[in-house]
Amino acid sequence: SQQGEEDPQALSIQEGENATMNxxxxxxxxxxxxYRQNSGRGLVHLILxxxxxREKHSGRLRVTLDTSKxxxxxxxTASRAAxxxxxxxxxxxxxxxxxWGAGTKLIIKP
Amino acid sequence: EPEVTQTPSHQVTQMGQEVIxxxxxxxxxxxxxxxxxxxxxxxEFLVSFYNNEISEKSEIFDDQFSVERPDGSNFTxxxxxxxxxxxxxxxxxxRLGQGDNQPQHFGDGTRLSIL
Numbered sequence: 133s134q135q136g137e138e139d140p141q142a143l144s145i146q147e148g149e150n151a152t153m154n155x156x157x158x159x160x161x162x163x164x165x166x167y168r169q170n171s172g173r174g175l176v177h178l179i180l181x182x183x184x185x186r187e188k189h190s191g192r193l194r195v196t197l198d199t200s201k202x203x204x205x206x207x208x209t210a211s212r213a214a215x216x217x218x219x220x221x222x223x224x225x226x227x228x229x230x231x232w233g234a235g236t237k238l239i240i241k242p
Numbered sequence: 243e244p245e246v247t248q249t250p251s252h253q254v255t256q257m258g259q260e261v262i263x264x265x266x267x268x269x270x271x272x273x274x275x276x277x278x279x280x281x282x283x284x285x286e287f288l289v290s291f292y293n294n295e296i297s298e299k300s301e302i303f304d305d306q307f308s309v310e311r312p313d314g315s316n317f318t319x320x321x322x323x324x325x326x327x328x329x330x331x332x333x334x335x336x337r338l339g340q341g342d343n344q345p346q347h348f349g350d351g352t353r354l355s356i357l
Contacts, residue, residue, distance in 0.1 A: 165345065174246075174333055174348035175285070182343075220285065227298035228337065229275060230346060232285040 137233050138221060144239040151208040153236040155221035156201075162224060164197060164204050169218045169235070178206075178219075208238075216240045248334050248349035255324055256357055263319045263352045267336030274317045275335040275346060276309065278302070285333070291317065321354075329356045 138155045145151055157164065163182045167175040181188045181197045181204065188195045194207040208215055218237045222230040247266045255261045267274050276288040289299045291309055306322045317336075321328055331353050335346040 163343070167348075172350075174248075174350040175335075177345035177347070180343060180345060222285075225287065225298070227290050228273065228340070228344075229287040229290045229298055229300075230277070230285075230335075231287065232277075234284045 138219070138236045140236060141234065142237045142239070144241060145211060147211060147213055147240050147242050149211055151211050151215070151238055151240075153206045153219050153238070155204045155206070155233055157204075157221070157223055157233075158202065159223075161199075164195075165222050165230070166193075166195060166204075166206050167220045167222060169220065171217070175220065211238075211240045213240050213242050246334055246336055246347050246349035248332075248352050250352060251350065252353045252355070254355045254357060257326055258323050261321050261324055261354065263321075263332050263334075263354070265317045265319070265334030265349055266315050267317055267334065268338075268347055269315070271336035271338050271347070273297075273337040273339070274309075274311070275337070276319045277333045277335065278330040279333065279351075280327075280330040288319070288332075324354075324356045326356050329354055 163180050165180045166178045168178055169175050179190045179195050181195045192209045197204045216239050218235045220235045221233045225231050249264045274291040277285050279285045287300050289303045290297045308320045310318050331351040333348050333351045335348045337344050337346045
């Protein structure tokens with residue numbers, strides 16, 4: 133089953149602006165995770181938010197979780213060129229395998 | 243910082259041939275995973291492995307696929323008779339332990355191209 137659908141599919145902003153990406157999921161979760169993938173590279177874990185948390189911060193990242201709407205958002209503040217990447221949300225399946233969304237491709241223009 | 247390493251970075255193989263993708267997980271991790279990402283599509287779970295056996299596999303992971311941990315360090319994915327649609331990025335991941343607060347650590351992937 134599909135889980136973790138992100139929107140927008142692509143986002144292009146100026147350096148210094150904030151970037152917001154959204155993720156929706158279908159089943160109940162214990163936590164939701166966000167990963168980054170630079171072009172041609174592997175997936176890097178950014179942040180995990182538990183189902184009993186509403187908001188979590190890590191540096192310039194802010195993640196929110198609304199379990200009633202089955203949605204999460206990732207906000208990157210004061211974006212930099214190095215933030216250009218694809219961002220994925222993921223949830224755990226029954227054996228802790230990750231179930232992935234389609235991702236948001238973020239482009240930061242200098 | 244320890245990392246997951248995958249080799250080769252790019253593998254080109256003729257359709258019908260067997261291919262083995264190799265991964266060295268982080269040394270003290272106990273849970274291992276393979277995922278694939280077809281170009282332009284989402285990442286898909288293939289298989290998870292713990293205590294020398296498969297703990298979960300997806301519908302994609304059919305009889306042409308197999309995994310093995312032949313020694314204490316390597317974790318391999320074998321595709322027996324490759325098809326054109328097997329062309330994708332294949333990612334290996336490892337995880338320290340059980341519990342839902344343990345993130346998975348990924349290698350940089352092997353790009354598999356089937357001709």
